[in-house]
Amino acid sequence: MAKKKSKQAAAPAGGEGQNATLDEASQTQTQTQSSTTATTNSSTNGGQKKKPKASKELPSTASSQTLNICRNKHWRYISSYHGPWLQMPIEILETIASINYNTPRPRPIDPAVLFDLLKIRRLVDEATNLAVRAASDIASPVLTNLHGGLPGSSPMSMMGMTGPGHGMKLSHKRKSQMREQASQKLSRAYHLDEIACSVATMQGASTIEEIGAVVLQRNPQDLDARYVHFFHEKIPSRQMAESTSLESLTEIIAERPNESEALRTRAIVRTFKEDYEGAAHDLTTALAVCRIHQQPHRPNDEANSKLSHTGKRWRQEVVPAEKDQPTSLEIQLSFLRATTYLSLACQHIEDGLSSAQEKNGHADTDKPNGKPSAETNGQDSQEQDENSLRKQTEARKLVKKYAKWALRDLLAFLSHFEYAPNLPNLIVKDFNDRVNLSAQGSRNPRPSEATYLLEPHTTYTLAELFAAVPPSDLPPYPNEDVTNPEKQTYSSDSPKVCEGSTYHPLMTDALHSLLLCHCLIQTSAKELQRHTYMAARLIRLADGYPIFQACRSPARSDWLEVLRRADDSWLQLSASWDTLCTPAPLPFHYDPLQHGATSANTGASRKEAAAAAASLINGTPNTAKSVPSPEDQRRQRMRERDQRVRVALSDQRVCDEDTFRAAIEAQEKRAELEDRAAAAAATPPDGTSNADGRPRRWVVDDSEFYPVCTARATMIAQWVCEAPVVTSTTRRKKKTKRPEGKTDTLADSAKKMNLKDTAATVS
Template sequence: MPYEILEMLANINYNTPLPRPLDAASFFDLVKVRRLVDEATNLAVRAASDIASPTLTNVNGGFPSISSAMGPHGMGAPGHGGRLSRERKFRMREQASQKLGRAYRLDEIACSVATMQGASPLEDVGSLVLQRSPKDPDAKYVHFFHEKIPSRKMAECTSLQPLTDIIEDRPAEPEVLRTRATVKIFKEDYDGAIFDLTHALSISQFLRRSHGSGQEDAQVGDAQRTTRRRAHDIILAEKDQPSSLEAQLYFQRASVYLTMASERILDSIPTPSFNQSNGQPAANEADDGDAAAEANGKSSPDPDKESARDQAEARKLVKTYAKRAIKDYLSFLANYHYSPNLPLKVAKEFNDRVNMVAHGIRSSRAIDSSSWTNSHTVYPLSDLFRSVPPTDLPPYPSQDVLIKLEPEPDETTCEWVTYHPLLTDALHSLLLSHCLAQTSTKEIQRHAYMVARVVRLSDGYPIFQVNKSPARADWAEVIHRTDNWLGLSSSWDTLCTPAPLPLYDDESCSHHPCVHAHNYHVEKPAVSASVAASAAAALLAGTSSDAAAEEERRRKELIREQAILDALDDERVTDEASFRAAIKAHEKRAQRDDAMYSDKPSNGASATPKPGPGTSTSTTGPDTLDGTLNNSNNKKAKHPRPPTEDAEAEPLSRRWSAEDGKDYPLMTERANAIARWVQEAPVVTGMVKRKKRTKKPVGDANGVPAKVDAAGEALEQLEI
């Protein structure tokens, strides 16, 4: 896509009322990365090819340029075929490294992708500058990304010293701290990564407050909530454009906390020891009270009690890190917005302006908000996951929502959410963190439905394509291995099926060839309602069931095609044997899911989650399934019934059978650990801090006891 069109789309997106279709900060960063990489490529290619002017008209036999014509007279730069001086080449490469350094500071992943798609002279621009200027910080930073190391030994062969030197030279740049934290994550130095990310966050927040960028968001928000019409779009200067750095840091730190919690799960789950006489598991763990007593100094030579104490401490760490991850994920989600009742005219005008740009039609007219009949409501995404969610959300999931594949022609509003490339992974990681924090099963179920609501609305048009989400795959595995302990009304892929696109004036939207068919890992419906009804009628009438047999054959073909696609996406598939095993395992998984969810009656019964051993059964918060409070004005939505929970038909909390173990290992180590935590971990207690009683100090107010009490109260209030 040309840079000019990309820049115009970024401005259109920024001037769209909240919630914007795409995250404005990420979009602006992408535009700047594209421009900087293009300019750096131009400089690097010219330096490697001895081309002085960026635009030459005589390369392919055209008229000679003015610069080349005046070159023999000593005026102007040398033309094509002339030799540039070493100093000129060095300055051009130095300037290219500076531009690449800025691009990497904006977004490491986007810049890496753009650089790989660029010209080959970019690969050596950093090393060539370092040959003459070994202490150049920009060249060091660029060379750090371009240095060739073995792909499977990145942690061992990557040194932190270049990044440390840059940080010492430029201590006010949080982006290099982010890069060093990423390397520490690969080296499994999670504590060091948390330190760097926290330091980078403090620097970023200080710079944001000092530059007063918070005024811009407030002014834009106020302008979008008024009914006055702007004559033209707001074109922000580059220094005034929002930055995505702070959101990146929150997401990365939350991911580290979740990793630290997952790493300690196996050390926190008690291993049952079986009595040889009766085959019953022996009690080999002490409760949290005994562990606390031993922690206070009463050591015991019994190895079982010592192991139980260590497991209790590990469980507390798991829950602590999970709560910190939840806090950071909510801070990340607070940067993006959701609306339950966005007018369709807003979405239509955005798509119309995008189509105009795609066809080369320029329009500086801003989106008209004067024709809106009702103002729409905008919530930060983090508000959807509070203890009390907003009360005006449409019901989800409901029977009509799940089976509806086409929008209603008489709708005037629609749900809308701001898209971010990391949004899907952050939402599913939030669910995994709630599992480790042992949030009540009812609340996790409500959060799961809310995540499905947002994921089905997430759409990166017209810039971003769907990306793989490891957290979504792990969450689906946890649901599968725990036998849907939440009691979800449908399979996870069904709940996250993309919502139908709205109709604009009885005309379908033309910006997609199909209805959101680019969703990640979407299962196609097994049997359509019409075909199933005709097959059932044929069976009841005693006639031929060729239609049902043909549909069953097509269903198996679709399952196999999806299994092949999933196996191709699996990074653990390395040879033909593992590829065949992966296909077979995915086929079995799809067949089991079809058998589990195909025979559910839709009689309006609500889903009741099954509490696991490691989850609390408290029902704090709203007792709803669709993410909304019970309101007399809200219509009761029909919920499909989950799989039967009768003890005689299906055992609660079934363990992994030997047959499951024969399958190809679909789940990762993290999914395996979290599933075991949900099923086996005891409830962690003693995490609530008790308020210390204030006693009157002995002696004067400035004495030692008063200082000790003040220090203790300060430590209790300090958030670590």
């Protein structure tokens, strides 16, 4: 009996020990099957007295490598949507969205994405509330809050005027209705932005992960539940392509042909399966459906277009109704199709470059000793070389064609955002001050009267900055302050204007992807240098305060790898890429109306604003620096660890256990360095400033700790170094002088019409 008990106790322990590979890094967000398998093995071994030892260890060994997580945790660009918007009270988020919308252009944050985040937060919170109440048998959260979850403690319960409280079971029908409502709200949130919604659901209760599956058990034809369950279904980690079927999404698309969100989701899944042509087709169809059937109704377009040129502030604050709020669906589709076309272009690079065998004249293809045979110099070898050259030429043309299409979509994406070369500093100060007031509890902070007296300023779309002829009134860049920060001097006269641009969580990746497209298009070095400086100008202005935090950009890592491998004489940049993208210093806020004299006023700093917001979120006054309890410190460590796991899972460089651990270690080392730098500068490690006192608006690349480059970076760098110049596929023909009196025949006219139709189809 003692031996049998020892065997039963050893089985679960062995299962847990063998499964401690990835589960230690993500205890709160991942679930494994090893514990269940180990428990089953223990009960089986307990019933059988004689069992070979090898057969007992086999199931636990096989299950130790299984790590099941929700499908939406594999989505790319998840780290781009992390930020304070996930934890701050919904009232503060709503106030900031209103402040941002009423700020003169260029607005600090894209209003479309900010309104979508507000809706997603509200929908996810309501869905979580319904799911938790259905699981806990709570009829109304109001009644629960009144008597603290204790039935009979309210005076109204003595008269029988209360609903079911805690411990009183709800009917199955009521529970089903609550879960259906929760799945509908989650479906609406995923329709708005599936990346942002995935991040929001990761921060919520684990109960909502099972909502879709529970509703489908009662009604398998519920489309909202099927869409939600697609994101929450548990699949093996890093096996997105192998464990995902397109059948459910295809059925949803067939049932709802006038909605483009399911097409967007299916296109993302196709990219995981490396079916880029199918993904591009789905995104093209989704864009057409969005523009025809889902174009939002905006009655104030005319007024907004006028304000975009004048840069004046509205005299009356405007809060648009939900149906009139801008949406970011078309922006998402443009970005996703651009990245898909860029991946398609990279897919043909290998076929477009000559291999080592072809460079050596096929010397090692016919004989093992490397000597060419008699047939090598014959007709077969010549035809083979011609076919190979023809295929290479076609592949090179495809690389250039898809890169041009990707560039077109990236410019369409950037056309939704704006840039101002002469933005008044008072507007920046007013936005920061109003955000600080909202963090301190003000629901409707009024703008400063001084902003109404400002002169109009010029705004451009970001796409206009990358035109063949850029605007002429841009400040010089890079200037001496960027290339030589040690020699930076400050004049006695404070500047009244600064540069400003609209922020989007995917903008940094889009700007780096634009540079990669120009590399594949083989843009001249001089023009590419101009685009590179323009991208660096905008990247250093990118600031997601107070909604988003800094994130790692996959395209930025690829661009750095291309710069590292390319020749030094290629672009001849005046400084390193890190130096060019150094965040711009916060502008001096010049306020001539204060005390009747001219003075430079820096206003509230970003660190103070972040502290104010954090104090309201945590429920403590910002003046008193409370020491966190050990439990709070443990929760903070858990949140940081979970976030590192999510970032590593969404990293394209992570492909196995070793790269996963390397990505986690790189983030830990980088966080340790940031903490040391913050401690040396006597500032809290909140990511708002570094050791030299300058604000941080993007994450320093982790290539120093994680020297693993993607296949895309390798292929693009090889293309830049080895690819010959690809001539354009379309050439303009000289117009020949037509003889007088000669008219086109019917066959010629039909031929021309056919060519036009073909060209329209291709374009």
